[in-house]
Amino acid sequence: MSFRWPVRVYYEDTDAAGIVYYANYFRFMERARTEWLRHLGYEQDRLRADHGIVFVVRHVEADYLEPARFNDLLWVTGELEDHGRSALTLRQQVLRQDDDKLLCHGRVRLVCIDIDRFRPKAVPAEILEKMKDER
Numbered sequence: 001m002s003f004r005w006p007v008r009v010y011y012e013d014t015d016a017a018g019i020v021y022y023a024n025y026f027r028f029m030e031r032a033r034t035e036w037l038r039h040l041g042y043e044q045d046r047l048r049a050d051h052g053i054v055f056v057v058r059h060v061e062a063d064y065l066e067p068a069r070f071n072d073l074l075w076v077t078g079e080l081e082d083h084g085r086s087a088l089t090l091r092q093q094v095l096r097q098d099d100d101k102l103l104c105h106g107r108v109r110l111v112c113i114d115i116d117r118f119r120p121k122a123v124p125a126e127i128l129e130k131m132k133d134e135r
Helices: 022-041 044-051 123-135
Strands: 003-008 053-064 073-083 087-096 102-114
Touching: 003 022, 022 044, 022 053, 022 073, 022 087, 022 102, 022 123, 044 053, 073 123
Parallel strands: none
Antiparallel strands: 003 073, 053 102, 073 087, 087 102
């Protein structure tokens, strides 16, 4: 079961045609990743302060299948697909809540970075284990 986070489409998320501007799907996915970490018990500011790490996007891709529109209620999901020592690959989807219609799906490659040296650092084992448990 993947993590799900609810999002409502606001007017500011849309273009002149009233549909979600393509780049905003990445914002929705980012919010869901933040909330997933929070759900697992980790705040990003505390990870930085206590562990000296941040997660940065290395690669992102998305396929847009159907448009989301102003005032739609969406589900944005996150699921661990793969991992290495310092990298995570997550699958994410954006679905309309009322019919579970898949609107967009993407893949995000994150790297855990030592904030002082700005070099890759191992993903803390406890975070990785909690993400694996959510699969």
